[in-house]
Amino acid sequence: MRIRKAVESDIHDIRRIHQAAIRQVCSFDYPANVIAAWLSGNSDERYLQSINEASFWMVEERASLGFGCVRIEQSKLDALFLAPEARGKGIAAVLLHHLEQVAVGAGIDVLCLDSSLSAKTFYAKHGYCVCGGKASIQLASGVDLASIPMSKRVVPKEPLNKSILDLSEGAESGAGPDSATSDQTPACSMRDKPSMAWGRSELVQTFPSNSLKPKPLRGSA
DSSP states (O other), X not given: OEEEEOOGGGHHHHHHHHHHHHXXXXXXXXXXXXXXXXXXXXXXXXXXXXXXHSEEEEEEESEEEEEEEEETTTTEEEEEEEOGGGTTSSHHHHHHHHHHHHHHHTTOSEEEEEEETTTHHHHHHTTOEEOSSOEEEEOTTSOEEEEEEEEEEOOOOOOOOHHHHOOOSSXXXXXXXXXXXXXXXXXXXXXXXXXXXXXXXXXXXXXXXGGOOOOOOOSOO
């Protein structure tokens, strides 16, 4: 398995993964009209713009399994989506760890995100704190998507270890682990409304396929 920068030719896989995650995972937590609006607002042009402007990454093993991106100047994890068939194998945890390392490498101390309702448990188990109550993101169609502002004081770079791969059962899609520890100070007060900009990095990480131990899926995300 490897993680690499996304390129224009990945748009087909990005759209496939994104739409499948919304339909098969997020549909348990959002009404049908919101799901329809969410799907309709995802055009190839928007994906290409994100690839060109974002620190945008693909995770793959023979086929594309998921994607994620970080907005560096916003100190924000903007997306993390996994193909439904790839869930429950620790892949989302590996991708999240990589995105956090990208943020740390860019000098970010606190990483913020707007979690989907489906992914709150996943992020919380990776040490993210809820910053206040529920909020919403306005989709391209004008429909509001309920979200949960969260943040984490990201740790310095460290080697990937078994605890990162030891995913407990729960959500792995949506935006989209280790439990929070006492030295992970909640960073909610540091959340802000930053300007739009994207970071760039050329890191590629590879992982042996046998390092990921599949775990049984449980319920909806």
